[in-house]
Amino acid sequence: MPATVEREKELIARIIAGETDLFHELIRPYERMVYLSILTMLRNTQEAEDAAQEVMINAFRHLKSFRGDAKFSTWLVTIAMNEGRQRLRKAKAAQFESLDEGKEDRQGDFTPAVLTDWREIPSEALEKKEMRQKLREAVEQLPPIYREVLVLRDLEELNQEETASALGINITLVKVRLHRARMMLQKILAPYLRAVAPAKKGFFGRMFQ
Amino acid sequence: MTLECKNVWEHISEYLDQQLEPKLLADIEKHLENCEVCSAILDSTRNILVLTADNRTFELPVGYSERLHARLEKAIRESAKPNNDSA
Numbered sequence: 001m002p003a004t005v006e007r008e009k010e011l012i013a014r015i016i017a018g019e020t021d022l023f024h025e026l027i028r029p030y031e032r033m034v035y036l037s038i039l040t041m042l043r044n045t046q047e048a049e050d051a052a053q054e055v056m057i058n059a060f061r062h063l064k065s066f067r068g069d070a071k072f073s074t075w076l077v078t079i080a081m082n083e084g085r086q087r088l089r090k091a092k093a094a095q096f097e098s099l100d101e102g103k104e105d106r107q108g109d110f111t112p113a114v115l116t117d118w119r120e121i122p123s124e125a126l127e128k129k130e131m132r133q134k135l136r137e138a139v140e141q142l143p144p145i146y147r148e149v150l151v152l153r154d155l156e157e158l159n160q161e162e163t164a165s166a167l168g169i170n171i172t173l174v175k176v177r178l179h180r181a182r183m184m185l186q187k188i189l190a191p192y193l194r195a196v197a198p199a200k201k202g203f204f205g206r207m208f209q
Numbered sequence: 210m211t212l213e214c215k216n217v218w219e220h221i222s223e224y225l226d227q228q229l230e231p232k233l234l235a236d237i238e239k240h241l242e243n244c245e246v247c248s249a250i251l252d253s254t255r256n257i258l259v260l261t262a263d264n265r266t267f268e269l270p271v272g273y274s275e276r277l278h279a280r281l282e283k284a285i286r287e288s289a290k291p292n293n294d295s296a
Contacts, residue, residue, distance in 0.1 A: 053277055053281070061284075
């Protein structure tokens with residue numbers, strides 16, 4: 001769990017004042033977040049790890065420029081997103097990815113998968129490794145602008161304001177993109193889920209409340 | 210007012226994030242009670258989100274943290290050298 005805001009402020013002040021070893025403690029709660037936000041952009045574990053290390057080093061070197069008007073986590077994610085984008089551009093993957101960027105917020109109708117014999121995912125299916133693998137692939141398939149928002153909101157569980165701030169977009173756009181991202185995932189995964197989840201006739205109870 | 214399925218789908222995200230106005234929320238819940246298709250879409254989306262947030266779905270590489278802190282340590286030591294540019 002992230003340290004309290006007060007504790008973070010104190011740590012940051014002390015690190016800037018010279019107690020640099022405390023930086024390890026400061027970033028520990030965010031190791032996972034930084035790595036995963038980059039991984040979902042780069043889709044390469046090796047490079048994501050290297051990039052995550054760079055992000056943390058950059059954060060250390062530029063800690064003085066952290067103003068404290070945003071949360072430290074948001075600041076860190078912003079650096080991570082920039083690092084990820086930069087590497088994408090370098091890898092020329094951006095050339096391919098920009099096709100998706102072009103679609104931006106075209107008012108497409110993203111409708112969920114509607115299957116008449118659809119059944120919700122039973123808990124056994126959720127426990128399956130293949131299911132998680134399938135979800136990872138589905139997330140990677142999303143166009144980057146949607147993937148970014150989904151990763152920050154639903155994987156890292158940042159709030160709307162933090163996500164907007166980290167991506168440099170407004171809250172309305174965060175909401176629109178998140179909705180589309182979720183609907184795309186639902187659509188991608190629906191046929192597969194149907195296959196792994198044998199239909200339970202008449203079973204429609206909610207699993208998670 | 211009766212909602213069509215399509216109207217419900219448009220608000221699934223807000224529904225899951227509990228951001229709906231009370232009136233619309235009530236209309237949607239009423240629709241969900243009577244519509245298996247929309248209920249299933251809602252449940253599947255919710256389940257996908259539960260799975261997305263599950264730490265086992267996106268895992269860290271073994272040794273990631275150790276390598277990260279080792280490299281950081283090096284960077285921190287280097288920054289402490291006398292001829293760094295932070296004078």
